[in-house]
Amino acid sequence: MTSVFASSFSSSLNHRQSMLPQAPVEEDLPNIDFGFDDLRDRMAKFTAKFDAFIDLGRKRVLEERNAFRMNLAELEEDQRMKKKDIEIIQIKTSTQQQTLDKEEAETQEMEQAIASLAEQRDKHLAARDTLKAQIAQTQAEIDARLAAQRAHAQQQEAQSRYNVPELDFWITNLCLKIEGAGQEDRLKFVYSHIDEKNWEREAWFELVTSSRDYDVKHCRPKLEREKVERVLERVNESRELVVLLKGMRELFVEAVRS
Numbered sequence: 001m002t003s004v005f006a007s008s009f010s011s012s013l014n015h016r017q018s019m020l021p022q023a024p025v026e027e028d029l030p031n032i033d034f035g036f037d038d039l040r041d042r043m044a045k046f047t048a049k050f051d052a053f054i055d056l057g058r059k060r061v062l063e064e065r066n067a068f069r070m071n072l073a074e075l076e077e078d079q080r081m082k083k084k085d086i087e088i089i090q091i092k093t094s095t096q097q098q099t100l101d102k103e104e105a106e107t108q109e110m111e112q113a114i115a116s117l118a119e120q121r122d123k124h125l126a127a128r129d130t131l132k133a134q135i136a137q138t139q140a141e142i143d144a145r146l147a148a149q150r151a152h153a154q155q156q157e158a159q160s161r162y163n164v165p166e167l168d169f170w171i172t173n174l175c176l177k178i179e180g181a182g183q184e185d186r187l188k189f190v191y192s193h194i195d196e197k198n199w200e201r202e203a204w205f206e207l208v209t210s211s212r213d214y215d216v217k218h219c220r221p222k223l224e225r226e227k228v229e230r231v232l233e234r235v236n237e238s239r240e241l242v243v244l245l246k247g248m249r250e251l252f253v254e255a256v257r258s
Contacts, residue, residue, distance in 0.1 A: 149185070149210060170242055174249050185210035186217070191249055195256045203252035207244070214244060223251050 170176065174191065181188040187207045195201040205219035213236045216228050231247035 145210070148212075170245055174245055176245060176249075181206045189245065189248070191252055194249065194252050201256070203256070205248055216248070219248075221252070221255050223255055227251055 171178070175193040177190050177192075179188040179190060180186075185208060187209065188204055189207060190202050190204040192202050193199045194203050203219075203221060205223075206217050208215040208217055214232055216232065219228070228248075228251065231244060231251065234247065235241070235244040
């Protein structure tokens with residue numbers, strides 16, 4: 001580059017010299033030294049420094065550009081990683097939210113189940129208390145009935161001690177026999193010789209002895225209830241069993257004849 005500049009400078013100087021008027025060459029003119037060589041050296045040094053400066057600047061720009069690219073790549077990688085981290089966090093957040101929703105739903109179901117079980121427990125407790133009260137009431141009624149039956153049985157037993165001979169008399173004279181009716185509180189009285197046409201024909205009735213007053217539940221042949229009630233009224237007033245035995249036989253004989 002220095003040689004080009006020097007050649008261009010010398011050609012320009014020669015051109016200027018050629019344009020000057022040609023003076024006669026005199027041998028006694030002084031020799032003028034313009035210092036072209038020094039200028040040429042200085043220009044060469046300047047050119048070398050300028051080229052070194054340009055190379056240094058070019059290297060610096062290249063290094064800065066490479067550093068910028070590396071920083072940009074790192075930033076892009078960081079951005080990609082952060083984006084990936086954000087996606088992972090979003091997935092985890094979504095999964096956690098789903099888990100929380102599921103746990104909340106399960107908690108509500110468990111609370112409803114607990115409330116239902118508590119309600120059922122309260123109902124069962126109330127039903128148990130009601131059953132206990134009913135059982136206690138029923139047991140009291142049973143105890144009262146058993147006590148009444150025992151008292152009545154004792155009374156019947158005490159009375160039967162005095163009525164055995166009389167009862168045998170009426171059994172014989174009324175053609176009567178006494179049987180069990182299949183229940184503890186019932187007696188079955190069977191009559192024969194009530195039909196003149198058929199002495200073997202039988203008639204019977206069941207006497208209920210579970211209460212203080214006598215009661216007739218079943219009879220064959222069937223009798224009118226009003227007539228049976230009148231006989232029972234007389235028996236319960238007199239408290240004499242023979243009144244019942246004679247009255248029922250009369251009703252059977254009347255029914256057979258009719």
